Amino acid sequence: MKKILVTGGAGFIGSNLIRMMLSEHEGYEVVNLDVLSYSGNLENLTGCEGDPRYSFIKGDVSEPDTAASAIEGCDAVLHLAAESHVDRSITGPRPFVVANTLGTQTLLEAWRQAQGGEGAPFVYISTDEVYGSLPLENPEVRFTEDSPIVPSSVYSASKAAGDHLAHAYHHTYGMDVRITRCSNNFGPYQFPEKVIPLFVTNLMEGRKVPLYGDGLNVRDWIHVDDHARGILATLERGKAGEVYNLGSDNERSNLELTHMILDIMGTGKDMIEHVEDRLGHDRRYAIDSSKAQRELGWQAERSAWPDGLEKTVQWYRDNEEWWRRVKSGAYREYYEKQYGVR
Numbered sequence: 001m002k003k004i005l006v007t008g009g010a011g012f013i014g015s016n017l018i019r020m021m022l023s024e025h026e027g028y029e030v031v032n033l034d035v036l037s038y039s040g041n042l043e044n045l046t047g048c049e050g051d052p053r054y055s056f057i058k059g060d061v062s063e064p065d066t067a068a069s070a071i072e073g074c075d076a077v078l079h080l081a082a083e084s085h086v087d088r089s090i091t092g093p094r095p096f097v098v099a100n101t102l103g104t105q106t107l108l109e110a111w112r113q114a115q116g117g118e119g120a121p122f123v124y125i126s127t128d129e130v131y132g133s134l135p136l137e138n139p140e141v142r143f144t145e146d147s148p149i150v151p152s153s154v155y156s157a158s159k160a161a162g163d164h165l166a167h168a169y170h171h172t173y174g175m176d177v178r179i180t181r182c183s184n185n186f187g188p189y190q191f192p193e194k195v196i197p198l199f200v201t202n203l204m205e206g207r208k209v210p211l212y213g214d215g216l217n218v219r220d221w222i223h224v225d226d227h228a229r230g231i232l233a234t235l236e237r238g239k240a241g242e243v244y245n246l247g248s249d250n251e252r253s254n255l256e257l258t259h260m261i262l263d264i265m266g267t268g269k270d271m272i273e274h275v276e277d278r279l280g281h282d283r284r285y286a287i288d289s290s291k292a293q294r295e296l297g298w299q300a301e302r303s304a305w306p307d308g309l310e311k312t313v314q315w316y317r318d319n320e321e322w323w324r325r326v327k328s329g330a331y332r333e334y335y336e337k338q339y340g341v342r
C-alpha cells in the first residue's frame with residue numbers, strides 16, 4: 001500500500017482524482033490536505049469519508065508546519081492545491097502568488113527536508129496556460145514540453161513560478177520532481193465559475209450566459225478523469241525531472257462550445273449575452289501530448305465530444321442540489337460586479 005499526499009483534494013480535479021484512486025486502484029492510501037478555500041468543498045468527496053484508506057487534513061500548503069506534518073509517512077505527493085480561476089486573479093492577484101508560488105515552494109521544501117537526496121516522487125500539477133497564448137492564425141502550431149514559458153495572466157504566472165521552483169528543486173537538490181501540464185478540464189464537481197458549469201447552471205436558472213469578447217478564443221477540452229489518469233500515469237511511470245503535456249485534441253472556440261451547450265439544453269441563441277472581453281484574454285491553447293503517449297502509455301479516452309459534454313451537462317442536471325448550494329450569493333455578487341451580469 002502506498003500512502004499518497006494529495007493537496008487540493010476537495011477541489012474539482014482533486015476530488016475526482018481521489019475518487020478514482022480509491023475506487024479504481026487498490027494500492028493507494030490517500031491523505032487529502034486542503035485549506036477549504038471558496039472552491040474547496042468536502043461535499044465533492046461524499047462517499048469517500050468512510051473509506052479506511054482516506055483521511056483529511058484541513059490546512060494551508062503555504063504554512064511550513066502544516067506542510068511538514070501532512071507529508072509525514074507519505075510515499076509520494078500529488079500537488080494540486082491552488083487558486084485556479086483566471087478572472088479572480090485579475091481582480092485579486094495576491095492570493096494566487098501566496099497559494100500557487102509560495103505554497104508550492106513550501107511543500108517542496110518540506111518534502112526535501114523529510115526525504116533528503118532524490119527522495120520519492122513529487123508531482124506538480126501545472127497547466128498548459130504557463131505556455132501563454134497561441135495565435136488563431138496557425139492552427140497546426142501546438143505547445144510541446146519545450147515551448148517557452150511565457151504566461152500572460154497572474155494565475156498562469158503564479159503557476160509558472162511554481163513550475164520553475166519544481167524544476168529548480170530537481171536541478172539543485174536532485175529531487176524526484178515531475179510536472180504535468182494539462183489543458184482545460186470538464187466534468188462533475190467543477191466550481192460553477194468556470195465556463196461549462198457556469199453556462200449550464202445559468203441556463204437551468206433561466207439566466208443568460210456571458211460570452212466574453214468575440215467568443216473566438218480556443219481551448220482544448222479534456223475530461224477530468226483523463227487528467228486524473230494522466231497524473232497517476234506520471235506517478236507510476238514518469239521520470240524524475242520530466243514534464244508531460246496532457247491534452248485531448250479537442251479544440252473548440254468558446255462560441256462553438258456555447259452553441260453546443262445551448263443545443264444540449266434545448267435553448268435558443270438569444271440566451272447568449274455578449275459581454276466585454278476578459279483583460280489580457282489568452283487567444284488559444286493547444287497541446288501536443290505525444291510525449292505522454294510515448295513515455296507514459298497515456299492518452300485521453302473519456303474526453304470525446306459530443307458524448308463527454310452531454311454526460312457532463314446531464315451530471316449538472318442530476319445534481320442540482322450540489323451546485324445550488326455552491327452557487328452562493330457571495331459568488332453571484334462577484335460576477336455581477338465584474339461583468340455586469342445578473
Ligand code: NAD
Binds near residue numbers: 033080084125126
Ligand atoms: P479548484 O479551485 O476546483 O480546487 C483547488 C483546491 O485547492 C480547492 O479545494 C482549494 O480549497 C484548495 N486550495 C487552494 N489554496 C490552498 C492552500 N493554500 N492550501 C491547501 N489547499 C488549497 O481547482 P481545480 O480546477 O481542481 O485545479 C486543481 C489544480 O489543477 C490546480 O493546481 C490547477 O492549476 C490545475 N489545473 C487545472 C485545470 C483546469 O482546467 N481546472 C487544468 C490544468 C491544471
Ligand code: TYD
Binds near residue numbers: 087184198210212218
Ligand atoms: P475558464 O473556464 O475560466 O477557463 P480558462 O480561463 O482557464 O481557460 O474559461 C474558458 C474560456 O471561456 C475562456 O476563453 C474564457 C471564456 N469565458 C467566457 O466567455 N465567459 C465566462 O463567463 C467564463 C467564466 C469564461
